[in-house]
Amino acid sequence: MQEEYDATSVESHVQDVWNANQAFEVTEDETRPKYYCLCMFPYPSGSLHMGHVRNYTIGDVLSRYKRMQGFNVLQPMGWDAFGLPAENAAIKNNTAPAKWTYQNIDEMREQLQRMGIAYDWSREFATCTPEYYRWEQWFFTQLVEKGLAYKKMATVNWDPVEQTVLANEQVDAEGRGWRSGALVERRQISQWFLKITQYAEELLEETEKLDGWPDAVRTMQRNWIGRSEGVEFDFALADGDVAGESAIRVYTTRPDTVAGVTYMAVAAEHPLATHAAESNADVQAFVDECKKTGTSEAAMEKLEKKGVPLGIDAINPVSGEKVPVYVANFVLMTYGTGAVMSVPGHDQRDFEFAKKFGLPIKQVVQSTNEAVDVSEAAFTDKENTVSINSGQFDGLDFSACFKATADFLAANANGDKKVNYRLRDWGVSRQRYWGCPIPIIYDKDGNAHTVPEQDLPVVLPEDVAFSGVNSPIKEDPNFFNTTVPGTNEPGTRETDTFDTFFESSWYYARYACPDADAMLDSRANYWLPVDQYIGGVEHAVLHLLYARFFHKLMRDVGLITSDEPFTRLLTQGMVIAETFYRDDDGKPEYFNARELDLTYDDKGRINGATLKADGKPVTVGRIEKMSKSKNNGVDPIEMIDKYGADTVRLFSMSDSPPHQSLEWKDGGVEGMNRFLKRVWREVSRLPSDAGQHLFDQEELNDEQKALRRKTHETIAKVTDDIERRYTFNTAIASMMELFNEASKFDDRSNSGFAVQHEAYGALIRLLSPFTPHITHEMWAGLGYESALIDEAWPEVDEEALVRDSITLVLQVNGKRRSEISIAASASKDECEAAAMADENVIKNIDGKTVRKVIVVPGKLVNIVAN
């Protein structure tokens, strides 16, 4: 070993050794337990960012650790290659999305390989290839035949200038299209849906069993599915049929409050609103205004609550009173029946609306412990309550009144107890080019026919030019003109493509058998489910729910046998960094730290920045997620060139636990680099035959025992931190502590060498999942001939952990006053006696009476005195 650590040469050499041995290619092996570790695959934007580095390092640490534990480890990598950015780049740079994407993949693969992740590259694939997407086309045809995929009208953002559908992301905060600046409108078009609601109950039930998932993610999924129990029933219209309807059907989870209904509200798209708009200009204007809101839920909910009376009354089936019907912007056509009953006394939103429009507020539920005034705020409790002003239901509590009212509504208002879900069916149609073509052909009557298996894949033409923003295949007769399957009749292909979540919902399974001549083959059942899945917390609901849904669909088609795709889940936090900007004209211009000269105050905090180019000041902004728009990214490749991949990997794991955000700090990176250089130097100075020195635990002196104890305490801690806690930052801290002790240890005796060699041998193996290159070389430097990746994880020697004495903290009235060293075997009474004899304790209880003494064995003694 050279005395100086040169990361670049070490890393390229070690990577060559791995590549030459195909060290990470795996096959099914029934003799060993399998471990499938997967990181969310990247969108090939063209450059690796720190979020990727963090994500893939976490996966590699776990994979390499499990390999050393004896598992048959699969860790694959691929490309989530369809998506909007390729189209944006195509429009901007006049290149075909396919070409742009494949180039990006080549660049990113090269960058990724410099990180030294233990991937089985033989399984790599990109989702934009027909070899991949043909199987999801096939799968979709199966779903159509099973009735799990269907067509219906759905709302989209329509840009009236570009004459195209926009993604939510392409609509700005003011509701304008990103390119045209025109006000976006809501428009209804016919689209394909998957019946995820049919699996809502199973998805919900199994959420409870996912105990390897973070509770926060499970809670979010549970809330997203949003199961509720309630009653669906009719409010009869007071003055006969309107628009062919005799009643308004509503769904409520609070049938106990029906007597308190004082008005009703329907969505802007509800048939009654549409009908009223025909003869009422106010309603028409309001419905038109509602169309100008974006389609996102956040945009709708943030709206000021508004409504217009339809001039229609309905009859409250419990009280018999006439109540007015409004059209309101907060009612969603997509949830329940598109109409709600409003109980301002017992629902806060209804309350606010009633106050605004001067509608009556009626109390029908009373608290049994305190006075309630519903003219001040809605009373929404369901416990310790009793019904009032509700006729025959007076005096009942929530659950009794729920049941009695439900029975009454069943008999008198077409009532039906119903379970509802907030979850809506998954709309998979996208009016975009760079995606998987939906394998459907329409005949001249517009009937949909699935493309037969032998005609798959429907290949997306890759050699296209964009004229404007519209999808080229929508304007390409060579693509859409075809014949109806099984006939000679002319037909037209579907020109919409799948949501890109379609590809990412099953890729994890395809890695098991990337070359299979079917969607999946039997190898999938060897590798699945994924034992550990790792990715950004922003995917906590959508991607993870869709993948769970797809897994169940694939199970029910007979492709796999497991119920859930991901046994354990780790959601990592964002990588963040300081931002710097100038805001001269209301549109901030962001600068990267590299373009700036920074000044610091005497505490080391940044207190000023000037632009190198013009020497003028720049505002120091807040710390935000690394992004192109904030120009606060740090290029991983630059960092690897400067410090080496091991340092970058180690820093990305060291500074905060994986689920929290990670602040990128140059000083922190330098600190990790210093640590690795120090370890390298110490190891290079050790004799490479130190493994020959033996020791006898009984014969060791106190210092030797102390270092052995530290070695084995560290093994125990690092193992627990990786395996159970996922706190890599504390694992790294404890390895540094071990190094700090081992490097200070300068005992040149035979036993001293042996104990020190044991410490470094353990440290190198513990560190190897984090920094695999440098540890590979150091392992050889210690005199071992085997490759480090084939070594076993170090084991704890319980004998080394034994302590003779411990530190006992002494408190008086809960305040720490002293500490003493005492035999580890001391009894409670001995601890108490020793505490009472301590000088500082005596001083602090002087003149007081001891009321109580609490002894926590091995920790502390607390003396309560006054």
Place this chain on the structure above:
RNA sequence: GCCGAAGUGGCGGAAUCGGUAGACGCGCCGGAUUCAAAAUCCGGUUCUGGCAACAGAGUGAGAGUUCAAGUCUCUCCUUCGGCACCA
């Protein structure tokens, strides 16, 4: 608006089951080495007072439970993530 998370020294964070608040790293201060600097090494570093021993304060704010609260309970504030066509 709804759902979820976070808030601890100058900074990132640690404190795992209610038991020594501040591990480890960064920064800063002092020293060694050097013609000098970088690098490296050694020591110090929550705040206030004190030469020190030690004393007092202290985990976003406010209350509560307990011998003991960063940790448990309640109320509130701030910041961040998701909200179905970004991936």
